[in-house]
Amino acid sequence: MKNIFIxxxxxxxxxxxxxxxxxxxxxxxxxxxxxVSAVVFGYGNIPVxxxxxxxxxxxxxxxxxxxxxxxPMSYTTALVKLISDEKPDVVFVAASVIGSEMAPGVACALxxxxxxxxxxxxxxxxxxxxxxxxxFGGKLLGxxxxxxxxxxxxxxxxxxxxxxxxxxxxxxIITVDASFLDDAEGGVEFVNRxxxxxxxxxxxxxxxxxxxxxxxxxxxxxxxxRKLASILKASMGYTRPMVDMGYIENENSMxxxxxxxxxxxxxxxxxxSGAAQHLCGMKDSGLIINVNTNEKAECFAAxxxxxxxxSGIILDELIKALEK
Numbered sequence: 001m002k003n004i005f006i007x008x009x010x011x012x013x014x015x016x017x018x019x020x021x022x023x024x025x026x027x028x029x030x031x032x033x034x035x036v037s038a039v040v041f042g043y044g045n046i047p048v049x050x051x052x053x054x055x056x057x058x059x060x061x062x063x064x065x066x067x068x069x070x071x072p073m074s075y076t077t078a079l080v081k082l083i084s085d086e087k088p089d090v091v092f093v094a095a096s097v098i099g100s101e102m103a104p105g106v107a108c109a110l111x112x113x114x115x116x117x118x119x120x121x122x123x124x125x126x127x128x129x130x131x132x133x134x135x136f137g138g139k140l141l142g143x144x145x146x147x148x149x150x151x152x153x154x155x156x157x158x159x160x161x162x163x164x165x166x167x168x169x170x171x172x173i174i175t176v177d178a179s180f181l182d183d184a185e186g187g188v189e190f191v192n193r194x195x196x197x198x199x200x201x202x203x204x205x206x207x208x209x210x211x212x213x214x215x216x217x218x219x220x221x222x223x224x225x226r227k228l229a230s231i232l233k234a235s236m237g238y239t240r241p242m243v244d245m246g247y248i249e250n251e252n253s254m255x256x257x258x259x260x261x262x263x264x265x266x267x268x269x270x271x272x273s274g275a276a277q278h279l280c281g282m283k284d285s286g287l288i289i290n291v292n293t294n295e296k297a298e299c300f301a302a303x304x305x306x307x308x309x310x311s312g313i314i315l316d317e318l319i320k321a322l323e324k
Contacts, residue, residue, distance in 0.1 A: 006056070212239070
């Protein structure tokens, strides 16, 4: 039986959806051949009960003032200590901002391997873990193995696995003494946290996405795409080049291997070339419609419907029809 740890990120007492996705996929993959433990850090408002009822077998709780807010050295030190003491076979971490920074440091300290930004998991004939992640800028999917060291570590992209309704196992709660952090040098001082109010639903949770690629042409057409999204009550998504060229200020709505993985019921793409890095992030959408002036654009290979036309013209017609 495999002993598996899943790091449960939480903020203000709310467990991230990525934890439930990883837990669901782990139980689906291993069945009764794994003993699954959640690991949670924090101070004060820690969602112990939610994790106890989540479907995990055990919950490790580390509480310390140094874990109240994410700080890389304290989080890394705490997770390394717990793994060293408990010796799990496998450790899963979300490929979030926190996980993407913390996991490599943990793997390095433990002298083990890490498969980063995985989008699929599988088992070979011997029951060993195969981790699948985009490679060469998303042009290929690589299969990764960590055969000679433990634990096997993987960071998992949020949104790639379905969250299942799992029965509670009334998990055992283990409160770990975190006093070893009291004298630890963090090296980073937490100053403050600024909460940004979202004006629309995050792309990874949206049923409808209007996505703008660099081929959308200009700011006027981009404004039209945003207007269409507003009419449809959709979320706006963007490709990597749109971020690199400064059309948006942050990467929260970027779709693809270096952004969010999405599965909307309807995806409308305008000026999206169809680079593999982007396609791997939206290929599982329900209905895919792309508009592009290039009839040979790679985006059309993943589309249910294709429109060979200027994005501005189609956006004008859609907005006109929907505003009637």
